[in-house]
Amino acid sequence: MADEFSRKKHTLFVANRESAEISGVTDVDSFNEEEIRAQSDFGELIIKGEALQVESLDIETGVLNISGKITAAVYTDKKPAKSLFGRLFS
Numbered sequence: 001m002a003d004e005f006s007r008k009k010h011t012l013f014v015a016n017r018e019s020a021e022i023s024g025v026t027d028v029d030s031f032n033e034e035e036i037r038a039q040s041d042f043g044e045l046i047i048k049g050e051a052l053q054v055e056s057l058d059i060e061t062g063v064l065n066i067s068g069k070i071t072a073a074v075y076t077d078k079k080p081a082k083s084l085f086g087r088l089f090s
Contacts, residue, residue: 008062033052049072
């Protein structure tokens with residue numbers, strides 16, 4: 001895991017379970033209407049709900065905006081899977 005001092009600031013702001021602004025996002029692994037999987041220096045964030053949409057994602061600033069009915073937000077320590085070459089040469 002990244003050194004505590006090198007981590008980007010990470011916030012999760014949910015408004016009325018209808019929209020969310022998440023900072024400190026380094027990547028979005030996958031998304032559909034029921035689940036969005038995003039990576040941060042603090043682990044993987046899984047947002048679950050209904051009619052979820054990625055409204056905007058700015059990788060330079062690390063800000064992700066989503067809309068839809070948010071039913072859960074779960075953090076895991078899971079890292080994104082490495083490619084075959086990444087596994088061979090690490």
